[in-house]
Amino acid sequence: MRIGEKIKNRRREIKMTQSDLSEGICTQAMISRIEKRKVRPSRELMEKLAERLEVSLHYFYGEDSIESRYSKTTQLSKLVRQHLERREYDTVSYLIDSNEELIQQAIGEDGLFFEWVKGLLFDYRDGDNDKALNHLIRLEKEMKNGELRLEVIDSIGNQYLKKEEYDIAEKYYHKGFDMFSEWMNHEKKAKLMLNYSICLAQQDKYGECLSIVFQGLDLVVEQKTLFLLGDFLYYKGFCLEKLEQKEDALSAYKQAWTIFDIQQNEKFTVSMQLTIDRLGKELIK
Known part of the structure; x- marks a missing residue:
């Protein structure tokens, strides 16, 4: 049975529409084309569809397929991502070093993912910003458009931001922003x-910053998530305050405080409260 047929059968089995399956992953038209065998989905897309359909990749490809043999690498990359999100770079470094042989066999998107992680570690583990930049810039040139390339571009921008070379950082962020597609993960875009x-x-x-902030707010609100919502609200307040719109800024700061409080982020709630108190006193004068 073909992949498209398996997707359709599983979707119907759990009473899911094409629209339900595609939401937040790709377009409904893409699902239709896959099921009609008009396009072969990438493994990255198949991973997302498999997760939505609550099955493993083995369900589509079989235990002995090449895709199935990639499962260990895929699991490792997911584990590495989890620790990257928590900025646990020592653990990431350990995972990379202890799975060197497996990583050397990684190809395609997985191979590029581990090369990206290597570039991050040059900076966050070794403290070598220039080496990280050279590695990431070279890697980005080898990549096709997609979510991972977006992350690499973001990382390059972050490295230049860290070096306070803001004009170059801005060019990379703008480049990534221009790459956005509706099927891309909202957290990576945010x-x-x-x-x-x-x-x-x-x-x-500040005016340009507000424009991006509002788009970021629209994105996370549309996704009904608190992910980075507090951060966007803070920068909304920050820009409004710099533009002398202090009452609106105070309102945004208070909203940010609420989000950080819900997330039990004590560091940010304390910082926000100090900012709110300061601005509140200025408005009274």
């Missing part, structure tokens, strides 16, 4: 947009 906003704010480009 991260780039937040970093883009920070870069613009650092250059006193």
